[in-house]
Amino acid sequence: MNIKFIPHSIALFLIFILAFSIPAQSAQAASPATLKVGSSGADVPDLQYRLKTLGYFNKDVTAYFGTTTLESLKRFQKDYGIASDGVAGKQTWETLKKVSVNQTELTLLARIIYAEARGESYKGQVAVGAVVMNRLASSSFPNSIRGVIEQPRAFTAVDDGQYKLTPDKTAYQAAQDAVKGYDPTGDALYYFNPQTATSDWIWSRKQTVKIGRHIFAV
CATH class of the missing domain: 1.10.101.10 (PGBD-like superfamily/PGBD)
Structure with a gap:
């Protein structure tokens, strides 16, 4: 064994350990604190x-x-x-x-509702929010509001840029009602416009209800 390489190997080992331990510590720090009466903070x-x-x-x-x-x-x-x-x-x-959602997530939910369904009835707008919340609760989708909404190819309005529009008060109210559990879709995980949908897969899903221009499905 060439002894000259031992210190170098130890140094590389320490760098390796630090590189993988720092993200783990950061992730733990980002987790919400355990809270009880008397707690304060962010x-x-x-x-x-x-x-x-x-x-x-x-x-x-x-x-x-x-x-x-x-x-x-x-x-x-x-x-x-x-x-x-x-x-x-x-x-x-x-x-x-x-x-549930925090304040930032409520805005994201209102944005996708406004982008996807601002021409729909109030019920139709809540329905879009309900689909997002149903996906959040499902193990088949990302585990955050942002992750659900911004999942690649999940929502047309994200792909075409309408998601960047500023939501109105109605979209915010629809978002709040969707979070509170108002779900007119029958636990739907998907929706589509039958006038424009070309995917055979989406048509194969079990349909639950039609609200305005959208068909909802599981």
């Missing part, structure tokens, strides 16, 4: 906003976890089959992120 308003979009939290969003947040969280946990301990831990956060 994750508290995120928690409150998500609970508010679902109708559980009815106060102004703050950076402090008080009794109102506690009771709101416990109601959410009970309704979603989580231990109703009033602590926002891993399971609570995972469930919240599957069924």
